[in-house]
Amino acid sequence: MSAEKLLEIKDLCIHYITEDGTVKAVDGMNLEVGKGETLGLVGETGAGKTTTALGIMNLIPAPPGKILQGEVIFEGEDLLKKKAADIRKIRGNKISMIFQDPMTALNPVMTVGEQIMEVVQLHKKVSKAEAIKHTQDMLELVGIPGARWVDYPHQFSGGMKQRVVIAMALACDPTLLIADEPTTALDVTIQAQVLDLMKRLKDELNTSMIMITHDLGIVAEVCDKVAIMYAGNVVEYTNKENLYRTPRHPYTVGLFNSIPSPDSDEDRLKPIEGLMPDPTNLPSGCPFHPRCPNATEKCARVIPTPIEVTPGHFVKCLEYAPGGLH
Amino acid sequence: MAEKLIEVKNLKKYFNTNKGLLHAIDDVNFYINKGETLGLVGESGCGKSTTGRVLLRLLEATEGEVLFEGKDINKLSKKEMREMRKQMQIVFQDPYASLNPRMTVSEIIAEPLIVNKVHSSKGEMNNKVAELMEIVGLAPRLAYAYPHELDGGRRQRIGIARALALNPKFIVQDEPVSALDVSIQAQILNLMADLQEKFDLTYLFISHDLSVVKHVSDRIAVMYLGKIVELTDYKTIFNNPLHPYTQALLSAIPIPSIDVEKKDRIILEGDVPSPINPPKGCRFYGRCRHRQDICKQEAPELKEMGKEHFVACHFAGEL
Amino acid sequence: MSSANLSKQAVALPTAPMKKRSPWVAAWKSLRRNKAAMIGLFVIVLLIITAIFAEQIAPFGYDDQNLVNRLQPPSAEHIFGTDNFGRDIFSRIVYGSRVSLQVGFIAVGIGAIAGGALGAIAGFYGRHADNIIMRIMDILLAIPGILLAISIVASLGPGLTNVMIAVGIGAIPGYARIVRASVLIVRDQEFVEAARSVGTSDFRIVMKHIIPNSLAPIIVQATLGVAGAILSAAGLSFIGLGIQPPAPEWGAMLSEGRQFLRDNPHVTTFPGLAIMVVIFALNLFGDGLRDALDPRLKQ
Numbered sequence: 021m022s023a024e025k026l027l028e029i030k031d032l033c034i035h036y037i038t039e040d041g042t043v044k045a046v047d048g049m050n051l052e053v054g055k056g057e058t059l060g061l062v063g064e065t066g067a068g069k070t071t072t073a074l075g076i077m078n079l080i081p082a083p084p085g086k087i088l089q090g091e092v093i094f095e096g097e098d099l100l101k102k103k104a105a106d107i108r109k110i111r112g113n114k115i116s117m118i119f120q121d122p123m124t125a126l127n128p129v130m131t132v133g134e135q136i137m138e139v140v141q142l143h144k145k146v147s148k149a150e151a152i153k154h155t156q157d158m159l160e161l162v163g164i165p166g167a168r169w170v171d172y173p174h175q176f177s178g179g180m181k182q183r184v185v186i187a188m189a190l191a192c193d194p195t196l197l198i199a200d201e202p203t204t205a206l207d208v209t210i211q212a213q214v215l216d217l218m219k220r221l222k223d224e225l226n227t228s229m230i231m232i233t234h235d236l237g238i239v240a241e242v243c244d245k246v247a248i249m250y251a252g253n254v255v256e257y258t259n260k261e262n263l264y265r266t267p268r269h270p271y272t273v274g275l276f277n278s279i280p281s282p283d284s285d286e287d288r289l290k291p292i293e294g295l296m297p298d299p300t301n302l303p304s305g306c307p308f309h310p311r312c313p314n315a316t317e318k319c320a321r322v323i324p325t326p327i328e329v330t331p332g333h334f335v336k337c338l339e340y341a342p343g344g345l346h
Numbered sequence: 347m348a349e350k351l352i353e354v355k356n357l358k359k360y361f362n363t364n365k366g367l368l369h370a371i372d373d374v375n376f377y378i379n380k381g382e383t384l385g386l387v388g389e390s391g392c393g394k395s396t397t398g399r400v401l402l403r404l405l406e407a408t409e410g411e412v413l414f415e416g417k418d419i420n421k422l423s424k425k426e427m428r429e430m431r432k433q434m435q436i437v438f439q440d441p442y443a444s445l446n447p448r449m450t451v452s453e454i455i456a457e458p459l460i461v462n463k464v465h466s467s468k469g470e471m472n473n474k475v476a477e478l479m480e481i482v483g484l485a486p487r488l489a490y491a492y493p494h495e496l497d498g499g500r501r502q503r504i505g506i507a508r509a510l511a512l513n514p515k516f517i518v519q520d521e522p523v524s525a526l527d528v529s530i531q532a533q534i535l536n537l538m539a540d541l542q543e544k545f546d547l548t549y550l551f552i553s554h555d556l557s558v559v560k561h562v563s564d565r566i567a568v569m570y571l572g573k574i575v576e577l578t579d580y581k582t583i584f585n586n587p588l589h590p591y592t593q594a595l596l597s598a599i600p601i602p603s604i605d606v607e608k609k610d611r612i613i614l615e616g617d618v619p620s621p622i623n624p625p626k627g628c629r630f631y632g633r634c635r636h637r638q639d640i641c642k643q644e645a646p647e648l649k650e651m652g653k654e655h656f657v658a659c660h661f662a663g664e665l
Numbered sequence: 666m667s668s669a670n671l672s673k674q675a676v677a678l679p680t681a682p683m684k685k686r687s688p689w690v691a692a693w694k695s696l697r698r699n700k701a702a703m704i705g706l707f708v709i710v711l712l713i714i715t716a717i718f719a720e721q722i723a724p725f726g727y728d729d730q731n732l733v734n735r736l737q738p739p740s741a742e743h744i745f746g747t748d749n750f751g752r753d754i755f756s757r758i759v760y761g762s763r764v765s766l767q768v769g770f771i772a773v774g775i776g777a778i779a780g781g782a783l784g785a786i787a788g789f790y791g792r793h794a795d796n797i798i799m800r801i802m803d804i805l806l807a808i809p810g811i812l813l814a815i816s817i818v819a820s821l822g823p824g825l826t827n828v829m830i831a832v833g834i835g836a837i838p839g840y841a842r843i844v845r846a847s848v849l850i851v852r853d854q855e856f857v858e859a860a861r862s863v864g865t866s867d868f869r870i871v872m873k874h875i876i877p878n879s880l881a882p883i884i885v886q887a888t889l890g891v892a893g894a895i896l897s898a899a900g901l902s903f904i905g906l907g908i909q910p911p912a913p914e915w916g917a918m919l920s921e922g923r924q925f926l927r928d929n930p931h932v933t934t935f936p937g938l939a940i941m942v943v944i945f946a947l948n949l950f951g952d953g954l955r956d957a958l959d960p961r962l963k964q
Contacts, residue, residue, distance in 0.1 A: 179617055216611070216613055234527065234528060236602035240602055264605070277532070278531065280535070280561030283606055291531075291533040295499060458864070508859065
């Protein structure tokens, strides 16, 4: 974690206040993204990945969402303290987002060129001719012939649409790209194309990226650092090498054991027992303790804090805390 | 020699659409042995789900035979078919859409028992429902819950219990874990393996996820645009894939490890073409790295390249 | 590791059976939180009570004439005043609620049942049945509703029953279209296919799976439709084709009062207000019902 800091999330807490109770969607999060670095944000449904992304963009729908505390420092400034007008200048410009479903991320009644131009003209003072030129360049960049800027989204296939979405996200040369499950809706061979493209562009443009995914395979391929989330908590946070060679948190270990690997010949998977907890009624102590194979009675009492187990390897588990599990 | 439970011969399923004839399944042949799992992999639109449905006659085949224990189910009368349905069941992909939102868990599981008048008394039936719930790992207290109150994993367990209710011999698993989280997916996969062993079930396991298919299957068929392009046992397909599409598909899987030596990834050009009015020659022609003129003219037949290793490629073994 | 086992047991303690919370119950709960809808429901309930106990509530009979006291402005004795025959307007409005309710519910009943059945057949069987039924509906829809009702009443003759039939027929195409659309959606849901895969008959599929899941939009439309039916009936009575005097119908009262609009506005104001309040209440309730039943608006 030596790269120059671009984004720093400090002690971020985001809650949703609903009729059924309060959901601690993000609970005391600390993360950093350096320039040119890719952070993988991994977790299952309801872990708080997307909420984190929306939190960074200051787009949490309120109500029911509420940012209780914390800072999101981007290029030295706290985004959460910015005025709405100022943050709009950052969104889509310096920070842009790629959504999961390319089918719904594009407006069906506008040509893809118009949609990319809209972003360009919003943030940059350019003539119409320049905007069109830039739009075509962006399409070429993602492997779509520039002349297709006059086509409508329905004239593109799913994979091509996601390329358009990527072109739109990159149109203003962002320094941070947030990709929320960008390939989940795509077929495997198309996913390979899109991931390949994203990796290439990231290196070419030196863009930092937060890659939200549930797929540890994708993380292994594109990320430098990884944060594993469970029930609003970052339970493990380290670089890719540490995570894949020495996973520490029982949840991370459980995730690895749950995936059928194409390269080994296991007979039975070793799934994590139990179910995701009810988000409005999280277990006491460590939220993972009811499903944890190593849990002790202390885990039900004490809320773990992140421990730096080895340099740069943070684990939120009492096993590594002073005093251990007992 | 293992006994064949299902055999599919020259199966075709076409749909009339506004744009032309959609070749969902185009002359497919395979069999499934008793007690085995055949994996059916392919990308969206390749016809794998349609195959599952035609096998159960939830869709009528356009041409060809589906033999279940030697009997062609396409020739059965409506009444005979209803009797046959007890033997063959399906678990759906989407555990949200496949359960009637206005019925409770126990009503959903009881439905096959009610419509087939399996039990004479209500008490007997309730016992059976309770037993099924226990088998699939649903707590008894959930009997009166509605699907919308449950998470994806438990909903999928309801779907499995419903499929098991009539003691079938054969179950089509149509992407049963695609909509589930990784940790829940593993639970369901284990459950299905246990059930297969316990009740001596035969599965057709449909999925787009090769890792999952490999984990559950004995043999694997790879489909592309309505045709089977490669069919062999799960080990061979990973160690010695012969069809260029299978090779590309395998290399596209992101592997959750940083220590495995990454093979050179084959990135396929373009998208899966439309199954409406497909080209005359090899269906994979437009995306294949090794295409030759003959591929454009002639569709390759499924040939046996090694023992029980079938490939539909003019240049199989030479690439 | 005995302590570990302990903590796990604590988590796995047997829990009480889950409460049976059907989607209908959930919808009712969400409806109860909607204040506007509850006000609407309150007014509707009030109206129903008024209609049932009209004899007890109304201080006078609806056709008690008192020519000496004609066209009296509102007073302590006649709180809404009297009309040109000296009849108590409040009492006539109270009795009129019976007619309005009858027309509203029965006309909607005719429309919803006939339209619902036609729409369900069209949606479930598709092809020819669909084509024939929906083209007939299109023809009906091409004629303006009120014109259709007028021509039906004109040919059947005026009167309460014929008004209900006329308004009901006019409403059929609307219900048919809604039911057809929702049957088409439900028909292609996987749970219907699942039912088919276990050998469920068509009849059971329609009754158990399709109808319960396509009911919500009909209920909403019917609630809003009651308001429309009351208005249509009032309109027909206003132009003299509906309920015949001396029966107290709100639309007819408006019609009779219009000659006195300049000097005695109360004769028309109160029946007009009655119509407005009831329609408003029904619409509030109907809108609330739509929000509560429409799964897309949930969360």
